[in-house]
Amino acid sequence: MFIEPHFGGIAQAGWVEVICGSMFSGKTEELIRRINRAIIAKQKVGIFKPAVDTRYAEAEVVSHNANAVVCVPVKNAAEILHHINEFEVIGIDEAQFFDLDLVDVANKLANKGKRVILAGLDMDFEGVPFGPMPGLMATAEFVTKVNAICAQCGSVASYSFRTTMSEEQVVLGEKDAYEPRCRKCYNEGMNEKQEQHNIQTDSQ
Numbered sequence: 463m464f465i466e467p468h469f470g471g472i473a474q475a476g477w478v479e480v481i482c483g484s485m486f487s488g489k490t491e492e493l494i495r496r497i498n499r500a501i502i503a504k505q506k507v508g509i510f511k512p513a514v515d516t517r518y519a520e521a522e523v524v525s526h527n528a529n530a531v532v533c534v535p536v537k538n539a540a541e542i543l544h545h546i547n548e549f550e551v552i553g554i555d556e557a558q559f560f561d562l563d564l565v566d567v568a569n570k571l572a573n574k575g576k577r578v579i580l581a582g583l584d585m586d587f588e589g590v591p592f593g594p595m596p597g598l599m600a601t602a603e604f605v606t607k608v609n610a611i612c613a614q615c616g617s618v619a620s621y622s623f624r625t626t627m628s629e630e631q632v633v634l635g636e637k638d639a640y641e642p643r644c645r646k647c648y649n650e651g652m653n654e655k656q657e658q659h660n661i662q663t664d665s666q
């Protein structure tokens with residue numbers, strides 16, 4: 463469990479925390495847990511998400527088990543900077559959907575003394591590092607990787623397997639389109655998809 467650091471004597475020290483992992487691994491739950499603890503500590507908290515993520519609610523961060531906190535949807539990373547003066551702690555969900563400027567924005571906020579907590583998918587459905595996540599993970603003081611349970615075999619899952627044949631990187635969805643899988647079950651699924659794709663192209 464992540465316990466908030468205390469940089470005691472250092473006035474106004476900021477830092478960056480990243481919570482990453484596959485879908486259903488508990489990223490949003492962990493973000494909400496940290497945010498609630500900051501609220502209990504009477505800190506001023508601002509929460510943001512990319513406006514593109516309209517899955518459960520437009521102005522809420524919602525976990526798969528229906529925990530929710532109010533947030534501000536923003537169109538791009540730079541827009542976060544317009545809102546931050548009053549906040550000591552900044553939470554950002556679905557960080558993978560932001561542009562690469564999010565790395566600079568997070569570090570600017572930390573340099574101003576803010577605690578910045580970001581949650582996002584480390585890999586897309588193809589197993590490729592997603593958007594600004596690698597840059598965030600490299601520059602953060604604290605990185606927490608959480609895992610789900612493989613929907614096929616019950617082992618530890620760190621991949622998000624897309625169960626449909628869409629090929630775009632961004633396809634919003636839930637259990638209708640994705641399942642968390644362990645490495646072995648993910649690789650098996652990707653091989654099956656490749657075979658299916660080959661059969662389709664051969665028959666054309």
Ligand SMILES: Nc1ncnc2c1ncn2[C@@H]1O[C@H](COP(=O)(O)OP(=O)(O)O)[C@@H](O)[C@H]1O
Pocket residue numbers: 483484485486487488489490491492524525526527609610611612613642
């Ligand atoms: N296969 C699974 N493995 C782990 N948790 C799952 C799974 N399927 C559903 N869940 C639910 O998803 C919750 C995590 O949701 P959430 O924090 O929104 O995940 P994330 O933001 O990483 O997608 C778990 O507490 C659990 O209730």
Ligand SMILES: Cc1cn([C@H]2C[C@H](O)[C@@H](COP(=O)(O)O)O2)c(=O)[nH]c1=O
Pocket residue numbers: 484485486489490517582583585586587588622631632633634635636640
């Ligand atoms: C793997 C993958 C996921 N997405 C989408 C699907 C969901 O809308 C979000 C992830 O949400 P969660 O809070 O982590 O469950 O991202 C995508 O667009 N592309 C992908 O490759």
Ligand SMILES: [Zn+2]
Pocket residue numbers: 612613614615616617643644645646647648
């Ligand atoms: Zn598995």
